Amino acid sequence: MTLVLAAILLVALLLLAGLFGPRVVRAAAPTLRRTPRLAVLAMLGTLAAWLAGVAAIGPMLAWRAMGHDVALSGPSGAVCRRCLAAADPWALGGGFDAVGPTVLLALPVLLLGAVVAxxxxxxxxxxxxxxxxxxxxxxxxxxxxxxxxxxxxxxxxxxxxxxxxxxxxxxxxxxxxxxxxxxxxxxxxxxxxxxxxxxxxxxxxxxxxxxxxxxxxxxxxxxxxxxxxxxxxxxxxxxxxxxxxxxxxxxxxxxxxxxxxxxxxxxxxxxxxxxxxxxxxxxxxxxxxxxxRGSPGGTAAALALTGTALLLVGGAAVVHLPYALAVIAGCAQT
Incomplete structure (x- = not known):
């Protein structure tokens, strides 16, 4: 249930940021204009955080859908199961054996990467x-x-x-x-x-x-x-x-x-x-x-924009970072 709640919160944050973010971006302009190069970094960081958040939805759902039972046999299947077990912060297990959910692990990341490329x-x-x-x-x-x-x-x-x-x-x-x-x-x-x-x-x-x-x-x-x-x-x-x-x-x-x-x-x-x-x-x-000088409203909006980006980064890191750490720890060794 914790994973389901986390997924719902992440999706809600992505929707709110995607729909109402422009108001915050415009309201933050009086403050961001004071440091334009930092403002550009903030814009790029927010963009990257939103894309990373979207890319995290698939792997998060894959944990829930199939646990650590990836539908691959032999050494490759063992590697994938070990990676999932090491990366899953909720350690759910008990999933079902199907090829379809396996695609969820990589599809969102690959799709967004393809869009950017x-x-x-x-x-x-x-x-x-x-x-x-x-x-x-x-x-x-x-x-x-x-x-x-x-x-x-x-x-x-x-x-x-x-x-x-x-x-x-x-x-x-x-x-x-x-x-x-x-x-x-x-x-x-x-x-x-x-x-x-x-x-x-x-x-x-x-x-x-x-x-x-x-x-x-x-x-x-x-x-x-x-x-x-x-x-x-x-x-x-x-x-x-x-x-x-x-x-x-x-x-x-x-x-x-x-x-x-x-x-x-x-x-x-x-x-x-x-x-x-x-x-x-x-x-x-x-x-x-x-x-x-910036206005108080602009400062508040700039802080809100930064906070939203940090929340998105945190939500994405909860999903992407365990996979990276699992690979670094050697789960890819057969």
Whole structure:
């Protein structure tokens, strides 16, 4: 009965987090914006904890369904029975001999792993040709230069624009108009912002959350996380620029880019460049630069988000960790 209750509690927590998590994610924003890189880690950790919790349901039910009587004969069957006996924290036993429940041990883990792997593969394969083509076009149309110590590609455009593609696909791209119109400190703020995207591997984070978010968009929590992560990555890049050039220079640069009304880019695929482009600057970004304090409500929501993730991790660890420890202890030895 203890196992049944634990399974019910885990499923209930997964449903509550999946359905009502977006409200917590939004409410926590005022506090999370203060530490954007930590916020991204919190988002990724919550995503991983929810997936691990879902993957734990199958093995937990398998303990209840078949105890330690795995329907395999010979040495393999003995190994599986020994692993189950060592891993089962409730030591139920007394299950029934059937092949069907055995599949429950691995199916959820394999299914979720396949979803994540396929999402990353499809996302990578879908983006790579477009990014390669964009990078090649930018190198042909623009010219490589070193501006204020940063290696960039300068393109011709009637508006000031700045964005970054992955380093192997051209990296930082700015327009000549931006160089002409921006002061040195404003230009340095823009370049530091875009370099932070490259240095902190923001493109990889977006590929991960975007790929999983598209495949599991029917889960509100995952959709909310996929939508929130780009926002925190932009703030993290803003903070890097602010630390180097100061808030006034960055704020002026953001305002100028926002006033231009120009989205990237003359030769680059906007869907890939837009999440990392300064053109997204607006009132919210300026407000973040000038008001650094979070609200009590935001702090409470951030704590609630952290607590939920820890509960999910704990619930998943109760199931996954005993299996890992059983294997480490040598149950796989025939």
């Amino acid at each position: 396929v999402s990353m593969l499809v996302s990578s394969r879908g983006r790579a040709p477009a990014l390669h083509e964009a990078g090649s076009a930018l190198r042909r149309a623009g010219r490589a230069r070193t501006v204020l110590g940063f290696r960039v590609t300068v393109v011709g455009d009637s508006h000031p624009v700045a964005y970054s593609l992955p380093a192997r696909h051209c990296g930082i791209v700015i327009s000549q108009r931006l160089i002409d119109e921006f002061s040195d400190d404003e230009l340095l703020a823009v370049l530091t912002h875009e370099n932070a995207h490259l240095r902190q591997k923001h493109h990889l984070v977006l590929a991960l959350t975007g790929g999983i978010g598209r495949r599991l968009r029917w889960v509100p929590l995952i959709t909310a996380i996929a939508e929130a992560v780009p926002h925190y990555l932009e703030i993290a890049a803003d903070d890097a620029a602010r630390r180097r050039t100061g808030t006034p220079a960055l704020a002026r640069a953001l305002l100028k880019l926002g006033e231009s009304g120009r989205t990237p880019a003359p030769a680059a695929p906007a869907p890939h460049a837009a999440p990392l482009a300064l053109h997204a600057a607006g009132v919210d970004r300026i407000r973040h630069l000038t008001a650094r």
